[in-house]
Amino acid sequence: MTVRGKLIFVTGGARSGKSRWAEELIGRLGNRVAYLATCVPRDEEMIARVKIHQQRRPAQWVTVEEPLEVARAVQRVADEVEAILIDCLTLWLTNLLLDAYPELDRADLAQIADLNLEEIENSVLGRVTELVQAAKQSSAQVVMVSNEVGLGIVPGYPLGRLYRDLLGRANQMVAAAADEVYLVVAGIPLEIKHLDARQNGEQGGRNV
Template structure:
């Protein structure tokens, strides 16, 4: 039915704003984590995020096929936070899979389940030295634009504030 997009730099208050937006919807709330606990630091981050959300959200873990997860979750939920698109992109690049992000986002937008997409801005620093990081940066920027095109509402978070973009 609708995509809401919340993006910003790291620790800018994105996830908190997404939790806030989720309260607009019914009580059956889901949280789709794209993060994969591949090392200790990631495990730690995932655990902390889970504690922040509390018990209010049903957690779903899906690193790659977001569209399928949304279709499956649709009957059981009133709203779903998907956190985050840039880790999803990382997963796609690591898995060396051809995943059509535009088609996935179309499917999410077409679902009856309102989805709040969380993403990172990664393109406002110095051009990275290594080619893979440059490629990631480019693809993340394009992915964020794809999400923005499909969003009915969008926010840029900075210092914990949320500026409405559309």
């Protein structure tokens, strides 16, 4: 039975297996699935990765390519499907940044310092809030995939640090609203939050 407004958050490092596991998970949530792809392929490597993702998805899934207006896409398809997979939050934030502030793609240290970083953060995180609200109000279950980018070294360039901080805050916002949160490590999903456990004052952190 579909649970209205259920939000599941799946995060992990690059090549952790998070997308593959999220696809397996959402396949168990319903037969009618919408795959919201946020990627804009910018080079041959990204094109090849997109093809791999496309080939392993079931043919009956509805694919919606939406690099920017993801919240609206959720609202548009929710009544037609049982579950929605958004892959991924990471690339969506990149798209939002470069669409609203194209100068960031060419900015050097001095130019970054002159930008209103608080304005940028409020703009991007406001869109994250809209997406979370759309997911929670959806008639379909929603699974969001993202990357953990704060576990490595501090980026050596200003845009990298700005992006890392934004994604970290966005991940926190989604996780706080989610009913379930999974961290995928080496292909293994670790449940780190479950709504029932939270209500009972228990801790997650068990393998599933």
